Amino acid sequence: MTATSRVVMLGATVTGIAALIRAELLLRRLKGFRGINSRYEKTATSYEAAVTLASFLLWARSV
Known part of the structure; x- marks a missing residue:
């Protein structure tokens, strides 16, 4: 859809x-980030940190 x-x-x-x-x-x-796509992190806190870091890197590339 x-x-x-x-x-x-x-x-x-x-x-x-x-x-x-x-x-x-x-x-x-x-989803282009391997760790985000596969969810390697064991805890929700570390996964959230990885998503935050990936979001920051995407933002930094666009600036």
Whole structure:
């Protein structure tokens, strides 16, 4: 199911559509990090730290 088909089902606004697309793109980029995709970390805290670090690295590349 694509983002646009979900939007049609939800009847979302343009702002909601843009937020949905941005969230899906972020998740797709985060899955490029091997540890995030496979979830090597054993605890939720260390997994959250890895996601935060990966998000920061993605942001730093875009600046």
